[in-house]
Amino acid sequence: MTVNAHIPAPACALPGAPSPFKATGRTLRWGVVATGGIAAKVTADLALLEDSTLHAVSSRDAGRAQAFARRHGFERSYHDDDGVPGYQHLVNDPAVDIVYVAAPHGQHFEIARSALAGGKHVLCEKAFTVNAHEAEALIKLARTKGVFLMEAMWTRFLPSVNRVWEIIRSGEIGDVKWVHADLGFPAPADPSSRLWDPVAGGGALLDLTVYPLTWAIGALGMPSSATAIGALNDDGVDVQNAIGLTFPSGAQAQLTSSLVSACPSVAVISGTKGWIRSGSPLHSPRELTVQQVHGQTRTERFELAGAGYTYELRETTRCIQSGLLESPTMPLEDSLNVMRVLDGVRAQLGIRYANDVR
Ligand SMILES: NC(=O)c1ccc[n+]([C@@H]2O[C@H](COP(=O)([O-])OP(=O)(O)OC[C@H]3O[C@@H](n4cnc5c(N)ncnc54)[C@H](OP(=O)(O)O)[C@@H]3O)[C@@H](O)[C@H]2O)c1
Known part of the structure; x- marks a missing residue:
């Protein structure tokens, strides 16, 4: 018989794993790039998560960045100024451990590249990039920098x-x-x-x-x-x-x-x-x-716990805490x-x- 089913269960769902959803005290400080529809939904699930802090959000616009930060309880907000994109300011913040890229597909590569180059872990919305060439370049950069990178394909973790x-x-x-x-x-x-x-x-x-x-x-x-x-x-x-x-x-x-x-x-x-x-x-x-x-x-x-994004967020957290560079x-x-x-x-x-x- 052909052995089908090619996606292994998430690490945090493995039977017998020790109390997977207890806070460990090793908190990840999240930086969220963009303030659109999915940024709001995933941020709401991040707020439910153990081991996570809503540290910073960035937007192209100062008003949207501040309003999003206030609404969700981020400590800081960044926006485009003097020709520097808001996401670059967020990447430059040494307190950010992981960048969640919630911009449209066409912007994934540039934002993720900048975050990886800055030594940040990255969770990037689907579709990962717009073409395989971009995907390959991001993967190579993440491996060179020794940081975690994952496409936010939440369905795999449900x-x-x-x-x-x-x-x-x-x-x-x-x-x-x-x-x-x-x-x-x-x-x-x-x-x-x-x-x-x-x-x-x-x-x-x-x-x-x-x-x-x-x-x-x-x-x-x-x-x-x-x-x-x-x-x-x-x-x-x-x-x-x-x-x-x-x-x-x-x-x-x-x-x-x-x-x-x-x-x-x-x-x-x-x-x-x-x-x-x-x-x-x-x-x-x-x-x-x-x-x-x-x-x-x-x-x-x-x-579903939360809106269903909690599973991919937990997997990201557990992988980084375990020193894994991919899920x-x-x-x-x-x-x-x-x-x-x-x-x-x-x-x-x-x-x-x-x-x-x-
Ligand atoms: N996993 C899921 O369930 C799910 C669901 C929906 C979407 N997604 C994915 O998430 C990403 C964003 O989707 P969305 O529905 O959140 O889109 P959206 O509501 O249009 O929001 C996108 C946000 O990205 C920022 N942005 C940066 N550069 C932009 C540009 N050139 N044009 C437009 N917006 C730009 C904007 O925030 P600022 O203006 O504040 O910078 C905007 O609010 C896409 O990759 C999509 O496939 C995933």
Whole structure:
């Protein structure tokens, strides 16, 4: 039988680990770059965490930086001035241990590069970068500097998702042959949104496809080939795409992502003996349905601690406290390989990002 399920459980969730969620007194002082939607959600979960201090936030704008700092209780705030970006001021603060990059995709590389060069650990939002070239450069720099680096692919750390890999490993659904995963919603046609901005790395691919891909990779490992169709708007931003993947085992996956259609946003993993369907949305499911071919249907339900970002934040904390420079659950090689898959898809669809010229 092929051993499927390729993502190991997070270090902090390993059975038998000593009281993983007790404060150790070895506190990480966080610096958050950007004040948008995800920065606020992840900061709220950081505030729930043992071993973390909300030290500093940076914004392009002084008012936004100060308001965000006040709202969430950061000790300091930084902003762009005299031609120096706010994030650079934050990186220059010796009290910051780790920088969380919550800017749009197009800005990830420059901000993460500056933080790593300054000797800071980095947790960088998904998609990791806009292309494999940028990902490779960040990984190399992190290793040279001897600091921790991870893509904030929170889905990999959720109890429900780790349960999926456990069920697959148990053999309950047999050999996995097929994964079908979709994510989509009709995004408002707001020209100021990063979702539609080609410079910010807008489009379904970097924003959404990374999640269906996480499910396919978790069940089947890295694909050996990808074939894509997609639709681009007049700015060259992909509004939706469908990707067919083939894996070394011969298994296949069909992934769809859309910024223009309402989608069920679920993942189905089909094996020779049964299937598992995620709850919706697949990036943070609270339930799983498991069906054996001639058996009964079973539903398993899960609670999320905080908004669900606590798991990746704990993993980051535990890795750094243990001296690990990357997480076994979200290894840098996987982030790089995902960017390579996305580069291959882009070549087929004709999607270009401003950073590609670098
Ligand atoms: N893990 C998740 O669940 C999740 C969910 C949503 C998004 N994300 C990821 O998080 C990142 C940010 O997404 P978001 O939804 O938070 O976006 P957003 O609401 O538009 O916020 C992005 C923030 O980045 C800062 N920024 C810096 N340079 C910018 C630029 N050139 N254009 C626009 N904003 C810029 C802005 O803060 P200042 O003006 O204060 O500098 C802005 O508020 C993306 O990589 C996205 O894929 C992850």
